[in-house]
Amino acid sequence: MAQTGASQVDQGSLSAIFDGTNTIAEPVLQCVQVKPIAGGQQGGQERFRVVFSDILNFVQSMLASQVNHHVHNGKLKRGVFVRLKSFQTNTVKNKRIIIVLDLDVLEELGECDKLGQPQALDSKLEDAEPQSTTIHTGGFYGNSAQAAPQQQSLPARTNTTSSSTAHANIYPIEALSPYAHKWTIKARVTNKSDIKTWHNKNGEGKLFSVNFLDESGEIRGTGFNDQCDALYELFQEGGVYYITSPCRVQLAKKQFSNLNNDYELTFERDTLVEKAEEQNGVPQVRFNFTSIGDLQSVEKETTIDTIGILKDVGETSQIVSKTTSKPYDKRELTLVDNSNFSVRLTIWGSSATTFDVAPESVIAFKGVKVSDFGGRSLSLLSSGSMTVDPDIDEAHKLKGWYDAQGRTDTFSSHAGMSGSMGAAGGRMDPVKSILQIKEENLGMSENTDYFTTKATIIYIKQDNFAYPACLSAECNKKVIQIDDGQWRCEKCDRNHPKPEYRYIMSVNASDHTGQLWLSCFDEVGRMVMGMSADQLMELKENDDKAASDVFQDANCKTWVFKCRAKMDNFQDQQRVRYQVNGANPLNYAAECAKLAEMIKMYSIE
Secondary structure: OHHHHHHHOOOOHHHHHHHOOOOOOOOEEEEEEEEEEOOOOOOOOOEEEEEEEOOOEEEEEEEOHHHOHHHHOOOOOOOEEEEEEEEEEEEEOOEEEEEEEEEEEOHHHOEOOOOOOOEEOEOOOOOOOOOOOOOOOOOOOOOOOOOOOOOOOOOOEEEOOOOHHHOOOOEOHHHOOOOOOOOEEEEEEEEEOOOEEEEEOOEEEEEEEEEEEOOOOEEEEEEEHHHHHHHOOOOOOOOEEEEEOOEEEEEOOHHHOOOOOOEEEEEOOOOEEEEOOOOOOOOOOOOOEOOHHHHHHOOOOOEEEEEEEEEEEOOOEEEEOOOOOOEEEEEEEEEEOOOOEEEEEEEEHHHHHOOOOOOOOEEEEEEEEEEOOOOOEEEEEEEEEEEEOOOOHHHHHHHHHHHHOHHHOOOEEOOOOOOOOHHHOOOOOOEOOHHHHHHOOOOOOOOOEEEEEEEEEEEEOOOOOEEEEOOOOOOOOEOEEEEOOEEEEOOOOEEEOOOEEEEEEEEEEEEOOEEEEEEEEHHHHHHHHOOOHHHHHHHHHHOHHHHHHHHHHHOOOEEEEEEEEEEEEEOOEEEEEEEEEEEEEOOHHHHHHHHHHHHHHOOOO
16 A cells, blocks of 8 residues: 555655646645644634654645644645645745645555655745745744734725736735735725724724635735725725735734634734635635524634525614613514524614515625624624625535425524533433323422413413513613603603513413413514514504404413422512523424333233
8 A cells, every 4th residue: 555655656856846837737636644733822722733754855835724623624734645736935043844725635545654765845936035934833933922012003005907927925824923024916806894983091993804815715904094095995895906015913812803813913104905816715704603502502602604595584673782871773683404403693873774585595604793682693793704606616505405395394493502502511301191190280489480381372472472572782671762753761761752562471381281371572472473472562553353363373282391490479479480582393203202112012913
C-alpha cells in the first residue's frame, strides 16, 4: 500500500506551488501530522494545523473551518494521502504555509508511515520586506493579537473600476489577523446594516457594518463617521469587492456579530475599496442549517441558520423597549419543515413592516437567535438575513416534500417543551390517564407534579378566553383601559395605544377514563385555536357566529398535553390546578408503534 501511495504523490509540487511554476491543479500529498490549535479568544473557532509532505519537502498548513469535518470524522489523520482541491499560499514570520480550503482524503490509498526524508521548505525572503502575517488562529506561531493604533478618521479611498489582474495575491478571509499587512481580500457583501447614530457624553457619531464572504469564511467590517459617508452607498448587498489594507483587523465584538470569526475589520482613512468586475469564485451565501426539529437540543442564545416553509404570517405589532423606551415593530412568522415540527420566528423593524412573502414559500434565514421563551422560538438578528425561495438543494427538497405530503401533515410545536422532553436532556414526564391523575392525587402534595396525558378536547369556555396584555417585550402583564385608545401597564408604568390579546383558556379534555379541566396559555391556545388571540378577539367583535364556529372546530381533536399539577387557592378554597405547559398533535405513527408493542406484551399471535 505504501508503494501505491508513493507512486501517487506529486513529488516536488510543494516547491513548485510557492515558486509559481506549479502545473498540477490538485496535487496529491501525504499528511504527516495533525494537531489542534487553541482559539484566538475564549469560545473561538476550532483550528487544526496539518503538515503535508510531497516526499521531497514538507510544509505546515492550516485547515479552513469548512474542512474540519475531515478531522472530526477520523479520515484526515497521520499517514493518509490527500488531494488538495482548493488552497491559498501565505507567508508567516518568513515561514511558508498553505491554507487549505478544500481537500479529498484518498482512502483507497490507505495509510502508512512517513515516506522518504522530506526537508522543510525554507523561505528565501531574508532580503525582502518582512510580512508578519500571523493567520486567523490566535497565534499560529505563538504570537498574541494586539490592537493596531487608531488612525485619524479621513475618507476611505474608493475605486469602482478595477481589474482582477491588479490583485494577483488575494488573501483568504480566514488568513486575516491583527498582524496581517499589505493584504487584499475579494469578497461578497452578504448583509449591509442601516446607518446607526449614537449620542453620549463623549460626543456623537454614526456607523454601519457589512458582512463579507469568500470561499474560506466570513468577516464583519464596520465604517465610522467619514468612512460611513464614503462607503455606505458603495457597498451593495450581493456585490463583490476588493478591500485592500490599511484596514484595521481586531478582535470581534461577539455581541454585535453573528459570524463565525474571531476577528473583524474597521475601515480606515486609506482603506481602498474597489468593485470587482469578475465575480467568479466568490460564493453567494453560506448556510449551516439547523432543522426545526433539532432546536430543542440547541442552547439558548445560540445563533444559527434555518430553512423552512412559511406556514403562517402574523400581523405587525409594536413593542416598547424597557431600556430605551423606543418602539419597535415586530411580526411573527410560523415555519415548518420535514421534521414535522413548527417554530415561531420573529422579525423586526423594516423587515417586519415591509414583509410581503406569500405563505408556502421557502425561506432561508441566516443569523437567527434561539430563545427558550415559551419552549423554543427564534428571532432574526439585525445582522441576519432571509432569502426567499433560494436556488439551493435544501430549498428544492423542502418544496418537493411540502408539495407531496407536507401541506396536509400536522406539526408538533416546541412550545413548553423545555422542561418535559427527555430527549432534549430534560425531564421525561410519566404518561397518565385522567383516572390515574385523580387516583394518584397528582398536585395534592406540596410539590408540583408533572405528567403527560393523551386526551380529546370536548369543550372550550368562550367567556374570558383571552386578556389584554402589555406590548413591552416579554412583559405580558394585563393592561387596563384608562381612556379611549389608551391602555396602561402598571408594571412597566407605561401607556400603549392598544393591547396584545393573549390566550388564557379553560378547556375540558376527555379520555376513556374520565374528564379533566385544563388551563392553557397563549402558545398552546394558538395551536388549539389555529389563530392568535388578537385575531379571534377581532373576529368575535365583528362576527360572533364566525368566532363560535372557530371554537366549535377546535373541539373533538386529540392532543398530547404536557401538564403540571399544583395546589391553588381560589375564593378561599383549595383545589388542584392543571396547567398545560405544551401540546402536540397526535402522532399516529408513534401511537401505532406503541400499541403494537403493547399487543406483543400479551403474546398474541
